[in-house]
Each structure stands twice: as C-alpha cells, then as structure tokens.
Amino acid sequence: MKHVAVSSGLQESEIRPSTLMSEFKRLSIEESQSYFLDTDEVEEVLCPACDARTTSSAFEKNGFTFLLCEDCRSVYASPRPTDGALERYYTESKAIRYRVDHLARDTAPARHRHLIAANANWMGRIVDESTKEEVKSYTDIGTTLPQLFEEMASFKLFGTLNSYEPVFPMDETFADLAVTVLKEKPKNQTAVSSFEKLEHQFSPYDYLVSIKEMLSDEGIFFFTTRTVSGFDLQILGGQAPYIFVPEHLNLMSIEGIERLLDRAGLEILELSTPGQLDLQFVQHTIQQDPSVVIPSWISYLLNHRDEEAHEDFQAFLQKHRLSSHLRVAAKKKP
C-alpha cells in the first residue's frame, strides 16, 4: 500500500479563520441543544467503526457523551441524533447556512489552493492507475466547494461530472461547468467522493454501503475525515475546541476505519494522513485557553523550537500516518 505526505505551507487561519469558526461553532452548539433536545431524537449506538459493545467514557462535550471503543479505540457520540433529526438539522439550521454562506465562501480561495486542487490531483492519479473503464463518471456527494469540478474537468478524465445533494448552490456561479446536479443516487460511477462527511453520519456503515451501491465494478470511493488516531486529537481529546456535536459524531481510529471499510465491502487502495495542521491546532488551542493541559514535552516543543522544527514534526506525523486528517481511496471488493 501507498500513503502520502503533503507540504504546502497551509495555515489554520486560512481555512478556519477564528472569527468565522467561533460563530459557526456558537450556532452549531446552540442549535444542537434545540434540534436534539427530545429523547426521541437521540439514540444509543454501538461502535460505528467495529460494532463492538465494550466501551468506556471518553469525554463529555456540550451535553453529549463521547465513548471510547475498547476494541478499535474509536471515539464516538452516544446517544447521538437520529438520522431524521440530523437530516432536519442539515436542511434547516442556521449553522449549516452560515457554513455555506460565510465559512465556505470566504475561505474558498485558500481551500482551493491547498485542498481542492490536491484532492482533484489525488483522485485523478488513482483513477488513472486503477481503472480501465473507457467512459468514466464522477460524483461528489454534498459538494461544498464547486471549484472541485473546475479541477476535475481540467483533467479531461471523466465523461460525466455529477454533484449529488450539493450543499453549495451549484447553479449560482458555476453554470459554465458541465456538472449535473443529481436528485437521485447515481449508479455505476467510476469515482465517488465525499469530503468531511463520514464524521457526521448517524451510521457510517450504512453510509458506506450506500456509496458502494453507487460504484461501478472498478469504482473507487474517495473520502476524507477526522481520525482520533491523529496527533491533535490524541493530545487534546475532549479539550479540542473544534470537536462538537453534530459536526463530529464519529472520530474513528485508523484501525476502526480499516475494519469498517472491510465490513462494508470496500478494499483500501491508499490510506494517508496528509494533515498539515495538527501542531497548529494544539498550539492555537492552548493560546486561546491556557487552562487546557498538554504533555510538557509538547509544550516545550511548541514554546522552545522554531517553525522549521514544527514543520519537521508535522512531516513526521504525516509520514507515519499520525495526523488527524485522514484521506482514503477504497475500491469495491470483487
């Protein structure tokens, strides 16, 4: 298997400006109290990665309990909002509207430069390598940054480009892109992508099975998500300010995700953690909240070593799959 490391000089402030993030977080937490208040709207679940029952408490956050799976070491919210409650939240909430209208829009150039182009290159490379289909089709699920299609179109690799249930209104500024907005789930897709969605799902297993049904026999699923195996989440745990319900119901470990994909009938082609921000997340967290406790060695690294040492440390995390930003390409098992 292969894995990938990336260096592009990405800064947290470019894609998560603190003012916008604070407001998004405030709205999310505030609305989660109203949307998921009713006991009918939350449900206890087994480990979403490996289905194990044995758990211990990981942390409490904004009224939600996060459990640690004793088997695969994934962390997850349980009880959690039901599928129906989540659907209503994602359709109606002000927080989601704010993410689209402000967070996504205002950070689009930086996300395009650092993330979108990279994701497109990544998908193009693997499709080139792994599929022989003459006419190739591509669908992105829940598109938040339509610039992705500019990049995908530039490869001239796919005959059709689709967006299924886009979050961003696709007809606004990207009318010239030959992208079909789908209302029904597609089938026989050469490539399907879903960026930063798995962590929101009530049932990641059901989500993956439904994606598998969209793939052609040679089809490949590309996704990114947050993994609790990564450095910043291992160091900060529940103190991580950007972890909250319903944005993060599932913080699965790498081992848990491997098992989940296997259970869902998908085989990993590439699994990497090309995150560039773990150390910055920790640094900014303790700067903003001095009460957050971290291991003294990490504190020493942050306070007594320069940017080059920090970049090298982050490169080490990527190389050894220890960043919390997980990127996976998986194909349908025969």
Added chain:
Amino acid sequence: MTEVLNIGLIGLGKMGLTRAREIARHPQAKVVVGADPNTESFKNYPEVRCSTEIQDVIASDVDAVFVATPNRFTPDSVIAALDSGKHVFCEKPPGRTVADVEAILEAEKRNPGLKLKFGFNHRYHGGIQEAHRMVRSGRLGKILFLRGVYGKSGGEGYEKEWRSSKELCGGGILLDQGIHMLDLFRLFCGDFVDVKSLVSTHYWEVDVEDNVFAILRDTEGRTAMLHSSSTQWKHRFNLEIYMSEGYLSVNGILSSTRSYGDETVTVARKKFDEGFDAGKPREEIIYFDTDPSWELEVADFIRHISEDSPVESGNSEQALKAMQLVFDIYADDSKG
C-alpha cells in the same frame, strides 16, 4: 504447455536466491533443477536437483531457465538455454560487452518461439511505475530533462568481489548498477543519440571504474544527466524528472536492507504567482510500503510464456540499447 512451468536456475548467489524465492511463491512455476559452484546454496530447496554443472540444467527437460551468473558466464548460458529450447530470464547486465548481447539476440532470432526477458526490475518498482503513469498522463506537461544519481558505498572487501573484476564483469559500477538508471532514462525518453562522459577510478583499487558522470541527449534534444558511483558512502537512488508544468522525483529504492531509504515519489506543479513562495511549490510525497518488483517481474515472465505474448518490459531491444549506452559512455571518456 504444462500448467506449472518447470524452472531451471543457473547461479544461486544473491540474485539467484531472490528469483528462487519468487518462483516458489508463484502458483504456475517451480524450480526443479539448479546449478551453482556451491551446491550448499540449495540446502533450503531440498526438492531441487542440484549440480555444479551448468550443462545439467541446459540438458534437463525444464520449460524455462533463469540465468543469474557473473557476467562472464551469462551469454554462453543464455545462448545454450535458448538453443536447447528453453525460455530464458537473464539477469542484467546481459554480458560483458555489446557483442555479448548481440550474440544473445542472434540466439533469440534462431528460436523465435521462445521468450527472453532481462532483469531490469527497477521498472517494476512502485515509485517508478507511479512516475511513469504521471508522465504518461501528461498532467505535468512534457519532459524537459532527467537527472539521476545511483550510488553505493562498495564496502569492505569490495575490491575482491567478482563485480569489481573487469575479467568477470567487463565494467564497473556503471555496468553493474548504473545500467538500471540508463534503462530508466530510456523508459522515460526513448533513445539517446549524444553522449558526453567522465569515467574515473579514484578510490577503489580495482580495474574497473568507481565513478561515472555522463550527460546524454535524446532524439528530441532533451538532456539526461547521470552520476553512477561506488563511493557513495550513503547509498542513494534519485531520479528527477523535470517537466514543463512541474516535477517528479523518485527518491530511494526499497531493498531488503532498506539502505537506499524509503521509496518515495515527490510531485509538484510549478508556481510562478505566489510572490515569496515562488520556488517553493506545494509538494506531495507518495510513500511506497512494499517492493513488488521481484514478484511482478517474475510473474510477467511466466505470463508471457503462458500467454505466448511478447515481452514488453526488459526485452532484448531494451537490454541491447542500455548496454550500448553503457559502452558509448565508456567510449566517450576514452576519446578525451
């Protein structure tokens, strides 16, 4: 064609053992007979009939022969195997001279139904295959130039190794190891028509070269620069491919000892528009966790025999042209 190919193995040194391991893992092949001056080498293969005589393999009823001998013995072994009706897999380099390879190719022509494949396994490394796919995709534009460094440290007793003897090998580090880089240059650029070189023996007390610097120009005017060394105290493999829209760099090559480091491909697109960041583009490094080259190469050879399909990677034309480049490099230095 039998369902499982019976294989004969000539030479059971390091390379022969590697091939034996891969043949044993392949469901369609098994080693049944082998020859090596030291029959003790076969102690882990009790089912193999072993001999000190190459002729015992040639005269056997095997379907194919793997030749992994010092260069001096390679052409005769390959030619005898072909002329006795066996498919042949031959380790590189395919002899001591261009004439050796030409003689092998004559034997191949005399036996058109047989497969002949040469062991240029670097073509099967994950990093090289990835780089090759990227170049072919055209996403990084057209190749401008190549720069390759391939070096090892020699080590204690290097002077006494058969690889350091002109009599046994015909050349030094360039013929032994640098030929892989030349083969890769050809994989990416095709034929080279101009050669400039400096060939030297500065450190090791051997009658072959320990360092070669060469600049080659291909039919389209593109340049490839090579440094092949046996005084590279820290082992190094690096192939840079600079293209009109970006670059690729294959660093390290996975080996059993990992002495060439991790095998990675670094890829980046050029950036002219980022002010102070110009010259520091976003890089992506792809790590390869395993080396499938030996397995894939043996599997390809067996597949070509089973399917009666032409050898694509490591065929005789590629072997001849790589060998010609080696000797063009030697010849250019002699002019000076």
